[in-house]
Amino acid sequence: MIARAVAAAQNLWNELPANLRGAFWILIAAFLLTGMGAMVKHLGRDIPPVQMMFFRSLVAVSMIVPFMLRSGWAGFRTRRPGLHLFRTLVGALGMFCVFYAFTHLPLAETVAIVFSRPLFAVGLAILFLGETVGWRRIIAALAGFAGVMVMVRPGSAAFDPASLFAVTAAVAAGSTAVIIKKLSATESTSSIVLWFSVGSAVITAVPAIIVWVPPAPVQWAYLILIGIVGVGGMATLTKGFSTGETSFVAPFDYSRLLYATALGFFIFGETPDAWSAMGALIIVASGTYIARRELALTRARLSARRGGG
Numbered sequence: 001m002i003a004r005a006v007a008a009a010q011n012l013w014n015e016l017p018a019n020l021r022g023a024f025w026i027l028i029a030a031f032l033l034t035g036m037g038a039m040v041k042h043l044g045r046d047i048p049p050v051q052m053m054f055f056r057s058l059v060a061v062s063m064i065v066p067f068m069l070r071s072g073w074a075g076f077r078t079r080r081p082g083l084h085l086f087r088t089l090v091g092a093l094g095m096f097c098v099f100y101a102f103t104h105l106p107l108a109e110t111v112a113i114v115f116s117r118p119l120f121a122v123g124l125a126i127l128f129l130g131e132t133v134g135w136r137r138i139i140a141a142l143a144g145f146a147g148v149m150v151m152v153r154p155g156s157a158a159f160d161p162a163s164l165f166a167v168t169a170a171v172a173a174g175s176t177a178v179i180i181k182k183l184s185a186t187e188s189t190s191s192i193v194l195w196f197s198v199g200s201a202v203i204t205a206v207p208a209i210i211v212w213v214p215p216a217p218v219q220w221a222y223l224i225l226i227g228i229v230g231v232g233g234m235a236t237l238t239k240g241f242s243t244g245e246t247s248f249v250a251p252f253d254y255s256r257l258l259y260a261t262a263l264g265f266f267i268f269g270e271t272p273d274a275w276s277a278m279g280a281l282i283i284v285a286s287g288t289y290i291a292r293r294e295l296a297l298t299r300a301r302l303s304a305r306r307g308g309g
Contacts, residue, residue, distance in 0.1 A: 022244020025236045026252040032233035034111065034259040036226055037102045038267060043222045044103030047213055052226060053095050054208035057201035059227020064194055078195060079186050087179040087192070088199030094172025095200065097165040104162035107264035108272050111256050112280035113151055113166035115287055119144040120174030140286045147282025150275055189238075254284050 040052060078084055101110040119141040148170075152163045183192055215223060240249050257280060264270035272280070 019244040019248040022240045022242075022249040023252045025240030025243060026249045027255055029233050029235075029237035029240055030253055030256040031259055032229050032236060034107075034256045034263060036229045036233060037098075037107060037111065037260065038263045039222055039226050039229070040099050040102045041107060041268065043219060043226070044099065047215060047219060047223070048208075048211040049096055049099035049103065050204050050211060051208045051213065052099055052223065053092070054201060054204040055223040056095070056227045056230055057197050057204060059224055060197040060231050061194075061201055063228070063231050064190075064197055068190055068194060078191055080183060083179065083183055084187075084192075084195045085199065087176060087183065088196050088203065090172050090175050090179065091196055092200045092203055094169045094176060097169035097172065101162055101166035101169060105160060105166060106270040106272065106276070107268065108257060108260040108270065108280070109151060109163070109276050110166050111260040112276070112283055113148055113163065114170050114173060115254070115257070115280075116144055116148050116167075116170045116283050117173035117177065119148075119283075119286060119290070120171045137290055140289045144283050144286030144290075147279045147286065149279075150282060151279030193234075251288055254288075257284070 040049075043052060098110065098114055101113070148167060152167065180192060237253070240252075243249075261272060264272075
């Protein structure tokens with residue numbers, strides 16, 4: 001009976017359009033990653049960010065390695081160890097900053113500012129990849145940056161220095177996207193994920209020991225859960241983007257803002273003000289435009305190559 005119900009559900013799932021299945025995975029990923037942020041915020045009252053980072057990376061390695069061992073040592077090989085190291089350093093900086101921001105800022109505000117990462121990726125792609133970026137994307141990036149300024153409000157009484165950590169996390173995330181683009185030319189996705197997890201665990205081990213705070217039993221559970229939920233969130237996010245069309249599924253990732261607002265309100269008693277809401281809307285609009293514009297240009301280039309061939 002149960003086997004029949006599972007088979008029927010599987011058939012129904014497979015009959016759904018790929019875009020809907022992809023959107024579902026993105027919504028699950030958004031919830032998991034926002035939930036991880038909420039756990040970091042709760043635990044950050046007592047546990048230093050670098051200690052949480054260490055366990056996040058350690059749990060990730062313990063979950064990833066068994067899957068990679070099935071494919072043999074090929075999954076561990078790399079042709080660019082130096083670039084992997086650079087990606088790890090930038091990624092670790094970004095993780096530290098976002099963990100710090102989650103601890104000290106409202107949950108929804110942190111999520112919104114970090115969502116500005118595509119805006120910084122545009123500028124970095126021009127500098128380091130030599131990409132040609134049209135005026136539309138440049139204007140969209142500048143508009144998104146204005147949205148960040150609306151949220152951060154430097155020079156005003158509402159300015160919180162912790163917001164600079166969220167902005168740094170967004171810059172690091174944009175930089176990571178550019179680095180991964182270079183790595184993906186020669187490296188597999190599994191190799192990129194594994195070496196970042198291993199590298200971040202190694203470089204955070206000593207700092208974590210220096211600032212070590214002995215966790216209570218429930219805090220141990222949170223530390224392990226942060227790692228598990230983080231890996232699950234990234235896995236379902238990857239699944240979503242690989243299942244559906246990017247232009248269709250990408251906007252669903254902004255559901256993190258809804259989740260973050262709800263969790264922030266019900267768990268931490270946070271209510272975004274009008275400035276934060278306005279800044280978040282500007283960031284979402286500019287980020288969505290940039291994503292759609294890049295996809296349209298990619299399709300145009302592929303079509304031109306097929307026509308020329």
